Amino acid sequence: LQVEESAINLWNWTVTKHTGAVISDEQRAKLRFVACRLICLCEGSDPPEGTIRRQILMSVKTGKGWIDIGKAGLADGFLENAMSSIEKLYAKLRKGSEGEADIQVLRADVEKDLFKVLSYQAESAVAQGDFQKAVICVQRCKDMLMKLPKSTCYLSILCYNFGVETYKSKRYEQSSFWLSQSYDIGKMDMKYSVDKEMQAKVLRLLATTYFEWDCSLYLDKALKAISLANQENLHPAGFFLKVKILLKSGASDEDINSALAEFAHLEMSLDFCLNTAQLLLEHGRESVGFDFLKSVPERFESSPDLGKITLFHIKFLLQSKRELLAKQKIEEVIIGHYTGKQLLPEALNQLHIILWDRAAKHYEEKSYSEALHWYNYSVSFYTPGQIDQNLAKLQRNMASCYLHLKQVDKAKEAVKQAERCDPNSIFTKFSVYKIAVMENDTDKAMEAVIEIGKLAEKPSEQEDKLGVDKNTGSNLLNLAARIALENDQQIVAIKALEYLSEHLQDCQQLFAALKCLVRLMLSKAMAENAEKRWVCEDINSILTYLNLAHKKLAESFTEEKFTEDMRILEAHWFRKVAWNLAVQFKDSPEKMRDFFILSFKFSQFCPSDKAVLIAQKTCLLMAAAVDLEMGRQHVTPSEQTEYFSQALQHLQTCKEIWKVLKLTGDFAKDPTDTLLLLYEFEARSKLNDPTLHNLMESVWEQPQIEVKTLEIIASLAMESPARYPVLCKKALKSALNLHRKQAVIDAGKFSKCLHSLINISLPTGLTDLDTSVLQGVWDYFEDALSVVSSTDAYPETEILWLMTRAWNTGIFQYTAGKYREAEQWCGLGMRFLNHLGSLKRSYE
Numbered sequence: 001l002q003v004e005e006s007a008i009n010l011w012n013w014t015v016t017k018h019t020g021a022v023i024s025d026e027q028r029a030k031l032r033f034v035a036c037r038l039i040c041l042c043e044g045s046d047p048p049e050g051t052i053r054r055q056i057l058m059s060v061k062t063g064k065g066w067i068d069i070g071k072a073g074l075a076d077g078f079l080e081n082a083m084s085s086i087e088k089l090y091a092k093l094r095k096g097s098e099g100e101a102d103i104q105v106l107r108a109d110v111e112k113d114l115f116k117v118l119s120y121q122a123e124s125a126v127a128q129g130d131f132q133k134a135v136i137c138v139q140r141c142k143d144m145l146m147k148l149p150k151s152t153c154y155l156s157i158l159c160y161n162f163g164v165e166t167y168k169s170k171r172y173e174q175s176s177f178w179l180s181q182s183y184d185i186g187k188m189d190m191k192y193s194v195d196k197e198m199q200a201k202v203l204r205l206l207a208t209t210y211f212e213w214d215c216s217l218y219l220d221k222a223l224k225a226i227s228l229a230n231q232e233n234l235h236p237a238g239f240f241l242k243v244k245i246l247l248k249s250g251a252s253d254e255d256i257n258s259a260l261a262e263f264a265h266l267e268m269s270l271d272f273c274l275n276t277a278q279l280l281l282e283h284g285r286e287s288v289g290f291d292f293l294k295s296v297p298e299r300f301e302s303s304p305d306l307g308k309i310t311l312f313h314i315k316f317l318l319q320s321k322r323e324l325l326a327k328q329k330i331e332e333v334i335i336g337h338y339t340g341k342q343l344l345p346e347a348l349n350q351l352h353i354i355l356w357d358r359a360a361k362h363y364e365e366k367s368y369s370e371a372l373h374w375y376n377y378s379v380s381f382y383t384p385g386q387i388d389q390n391l392a393k394l395q396r397n398m399a400s401c402y403l404h405l406k407q408v409d410k411a412k413e414a415v416k417q418a419e420r421c422d423p424n425s426i427f428t429k430f431s432v433y434k435i436a437v438m439e440n441d442t443d444k445a446m447e448a449v450i451e452i453g454k455l456a457e458k459p460s461e462q463e464d465k466l467g468v469d470k471n472t473g474s475n476l477l478n479l480a481a482r483i484a485l486e487n488d489q490q491i492v493a494i495k496a497l498e499y500l501s502e503h504l505q506d507c508q509q510l511f512a513a514l515k516c517l518v519r520l521m522l523s524k525a526m527a528e529n530a531e532k533r534w535v536c537e538d539i540n541s542i543l544t545y546l547n548l549a550h551k552k553l554a555e556s557f558t559e560e561k562f563t564e565d566m567r568i569l570e571a572h573w574f575r576k577v578a579w580n581l582a583v584q585f586k587d588s589p590e591k592m593r594d595f596f597i598l599s600f601k602f603s604q605f606c607p608s609d610k611a612v613l614i615a616q617k618t619c620l621l622m623a624a625a626v627d628l629e630m631g632r633q634h635v636t637p638s639e640q641t642e643y644f645s646q647a648l649q650h651l652q653t654c655k656e657i658w659k660v661l662k663l664t665g666d667f668a669k670d671p672t673d674t675l676l677l678l679y680e681f682e683a684r685s686k687l688n689d690p691t692l693h694n695l696m697e698s699v700w701e702q703p704q705i706e707v708k709t710l711e712i713i714a715s716l717a718m719e720s721p722a723r724y725p726v727l728c729k730k731a732l733k734s735a736l737n738l739h740r741k742q743a744v745i746d747a748g749k750f751s752k753c754l755h756s757l758i759n760i761s762l763p764t765g766l767t768d769l770d771t772s773v774l775q776g777v778w779d780y781f782e783d784a785l786s787v788v789s790s791t792d793a794y795p796e797t798e799i800l801w802l803m804t805r806a807w808n809t810g811i812f813q814y815t816a817g818k819y820r821e822a823e824q825w826c827g828l829g830m831r832f833l834n835h836l837g838s839l840k841r842s843y844e
Contacts, residue, residue: 007038011058029065036062036078049092056085056113064120072127079124082117086110108147115144115151119158126162131174134162142185149189156186156194160202167205172213179206183228196232203229204238207245215248223249236268240276247279253288256280260292274312281316290316307333307347315354327377330355334380352378352390359397368401375401392422396431403434411435426455430476437487445492449480453499474503481516494520494541501548507562511570514549518542518577539591542581546598549574553605571605578602579615582622593626597650613661617672620654623647624679631686640721641687648683651676674709681713685722696727700734710735711753718760725760732757736783747791751798754784758805774809774821781806781828788835796837803832803843 014031017023023031036058047055059082066075090110122137141155159182166175182202186194193199207225210218222245230238246256273292280288310333317326333343333351343351359374375398382391395418402411415431422428433448456473477500484493497517504510525538553571556562582595600619606612624647631643658672677699684692699705699713714731717724732753739750762777784802788794810825833843 003038004042007035007042010038011035025065026069029062029069029071032058032062032065033074040081047088049089052085052089052092056082056089059085060113060117060120063124067120067124067127070127072124075120075124079117079121082113083121086113086117111144111147115141115148118144119155122162123158126165135177138181142181145185145188149192152185152189152192153194156182156202157198159185160198160205163202163205163209167209172209175209176206176213179203179209197235200229200233200235200238203232204235204241207241211241211245211248215245219245219249236272239268240272240279243276244279247285253285256285256288257291260288271308274308277312278316281320286320307343307351310343311347311350311354314351318354318358330377334377337381348381352381356394356397363397363401366404368404372398372401387421389422389425392418392425392428395421396427399431399435403438408435408438424455426452426473426476429455430480433480434483437483437489437492440487440489442489442492445484445489446495449477449492449495449499452476452480452496453502456499456503471505474500474505474509477503478509478513481513490520490524494524501545507552507556507559508566510552511549514545514552515573517545518574521545522577522581543591543594543598546574546578546595546602550598550601553602568606571602575599575602575606575615579619582619589626589629593623593630596620596622596626608660610661610664613657613664616657617654617661620650620657621672621675621679624650624654624683628679628682637721644683644687647679648687651680651683674706678709678712678716682716682719682722685716685724685727686719688722692724693727696730700730705734707735707738707749707753710738711756714756714760728760729757732760740783745787745791747787747793748795750787751784751795754780755798755801758802762805762809777809778828785831785835788832794835796839799832799835800839800843803829803836805829806832 010031014023014028014035017028039055039058059078063075063078063082066072066078090107093110118137118141122134122141125131125134125137138155138159141151145152145155159178163175163178163182166172166178179202183199183206186199186202203225207222207229210222210225215222223242226238226242226245229235230242243256243260277292280286280292281290310329314326314329314333317323317329330351336342342348355374355378359371359378362368362371362374375394378394379391379398382388395414399411399414399418402408402414412435415428415435418425418428418431429448429451433445433452436442436444436448452473456477477496481493481496481500484490484496494517497513497520501510501513501517504513521538521542525542549570553567553574556567576599578595578599582592582599585592585595596619600616600623603612603616603619627643627647627650631640631647635643655676658676661667680695681692683689684695696713710731714728714735716722717728717731735753736750736757739745739753758777758780761773761780781802788799788802806825807829810822810827810829813819813825814822833840836843
């Protein structure tokens with residue numbers, strides 16, 4: 001009892017909440033589901049009449065609830081329960097009746113519920129696509145109408161709804177059945193039937209179903225249905241459908257005219273009449289269509305929309321290629337415009353669209369004079385001095401036609417009118433630009449391009465309102481560049497492309513523009529270079545283009561449409577251009593370095609094959625060499641530091657690349673290792689880098705180091721701002737050792753190396769040198785004597801220099817009171833005297 005009471009309370013609560021729209025339809029269906037199930041669980045073996053009636057009510061409403069929210073499958077069980085409960089109720093009532101009269105009353109009472117359940121079961125079956133079950137249920141309902149005549153209208157509408165549902169899902173056979181049933185049921189009882197309008201509606205949909213199902217097969221049925229519909233209730237939709245079916249059937253013009261006559265006095269809207277005329281004309285019934293169209297103005301003489309008929313007439317004259325008649329009609333409208341028969345604003349706008357479309361068609365066909373004829377029709381509707389953006393656009397279009405016809409003066413006048421109406425429009429500026437280019441007015445063309453570029457950055461408010469495409473500026477700049485090139489105006493084309501490269505979002509278009517810019521500027525620069533001069537501004541522009549290309553290549557990884565292969569292709573192109581430019585700038589080291597660095601940067605987007613690695617290595621070596629050269633020049637200390645630091649950075653990167661490159665082949669004769677060593681030594685020594693000695697430790701250990709390399713290191717060690725005498729001496733000693741190891745000593749080279757070593761070890765004018773230092777220098781002189789004694793190739797000037805240095809050292813020792821040492825050094829000098837040739841007698 002508590003469960004039953006709770007179920008009833010839940011059901012009642014659901015009803016009250018639904019009334020206040022507190023819960024949704026789906027929530028209500030779920031709550032009813034719970035309450036109904038609980039009631040069924042509480043059912044005894046012989047429930048009283050009231051309980052059974054309550055179960056029927058709750059099951060029917062729960063089932064209907066599921067159907068209404070589109071879950072018909074959940075409804076079936078409840079509707080079956082309701083049917084079972086109805087049978088129980090009928091048996092119970094019959095058992096307690098006293099005669100046949102009572103039974104008839106009871107049956108009528110029960111059949112109302114049975115009819116409802118059957119109709120819901122039919123609804124559920126249709127929703128689930130069970131056509132046969134739905135037919136059976138509806139037939140049982142139909143059989144019950146004799147006893148329940150008031151339900152005739154309901155069942156007819158239910159079948160109509162089934163017809164609509166199946167028509168929408170293109171189940172035409174089922175739809176035709178349900179609509180036929182709806183019409184038949186509607187005729188069963190005139191007292192309780194649907195009205196004629198509804199019957200006509202059913203028949204129109206039935207005719208449409210036959211028409212769309214298979215017009216050739218069911219044409220007669222479609223015509224019969226629509227004729228019945230029109231007999232039931234004349235309606236514009238019925239008239240239109242009948243004409244449509246007749247046209248499809250290939251009926252004669254006479255039959256169609258007869259159909260049109262049937263509806264001559266029917267109240268129809270103007271749009272409906274125009275749609276009918278359009279239908280006739282689209283099916284090639286021009287005679288019937290235009291006759292019908294001529295009759296339409298009589299119907300709507302007082303309508304403000306009368307202009308729609310004129311527009312329609314013009315449009316179809318043009319579509320049927322009767323251009324001359326269309327022109328006559330348009331000229332009538334223009335006359336009417338100035339004699340008090342103006343079109344409504346909306347209709348006038350539509351006419352402008354028709355005129356512009358026709359003009360555009362002729363423009364595309366290059367019939368510029370004819371295009372102007374149609375544009376002039378449009379101009380006719382504007383008053384003198386009128387300011388209108390559409391008029392500006394119209395004048396620009398006319399200017400384009402005049403330009404094609406080489407009528408520059410008329411084009412200029414049209415553009416002047418466009419500027420008056422819309423001076424800040426990017427399109428107006430473009431029209432000015434085209435005329436300037438055609439007249440070869442470079443200054444004005446440049447001015448117009450600059451204006452277009454600025455407007456491309458920030459479109460005017462008017463153009464924003466007109467919904468101008470965001471790519472319009474780029475497209476116009478692209479076109480401007482093309483026009484300038486076609487007219488041999490490179491400077492103007494360059495300016496247009498510069499603005500274009502700033503605004504393009506599409507990578508492929510951007511790189512195409514940049515490549516074109518580079519080619520144009522190179523062409524310009526080469527022409528100037530033929531006169532033995534490079535214009536600095538041109539070179540800086542090329543550097544700007546290349547830097548922008550590098551930046552965009554780096555950003556292109558986020559562009560899905562710009563593939564890896566595309567990126568590599570573009571990088572190779574720009575890499576080679578930068579390389580070739582670098583090679584040409586031998587007389588301008590700084591520019592050469594900049595181009596080599598750019599070439600290297602572009603190569604980083606390319607696959608690291610051997611050729612690319614060699615190019616990268618060369619670029620960095622050249623850049624480092626230039627930075628070192630720039631640092632050697634007379635610049636400030638801070639600038640020197642910057643140049644040498646940059647060189648060191650390039651060298652570090654180059655060393656990494658060189659390591660990889662050496663793995664790809666034999667580079668035994670390649671001087672790169674030597675160059676890297678010398679460049680790095682110079683950069684670090686001049687930066688006073690504390691790691692320099694560590695670098696040199698590895699150098700002293702190299703077995704294959706060349707004498708020339710050691711001599712250069714020695715020279716660099718003492719080249720300002722570097723000063724490393726210890727490293728210098730060590731390098732010269734190592735070089736001297738290598739000279740000694742030669743099978744045949746090159747006396748000339750040996751003498752120079754020894755000369756440098758003695759100079760750094762024995763400074764001129766010093767008398768208080770340490771004994772060990774003097775002993776070391778003494779050994780160098782002894783080495784020299786040894787070589788001099790063994791060859792006649794030792795340069796006489798060097799022998800003289802050695803003799804003089806030894807003698808002077810002795811004199812310095814004598815001055816310092818070191819007589820023994822003085823005697824030794826002077827004696828050493830005398831030993832060199834014996835080896836002098838022609839100069840011996842002069843010094844004896």
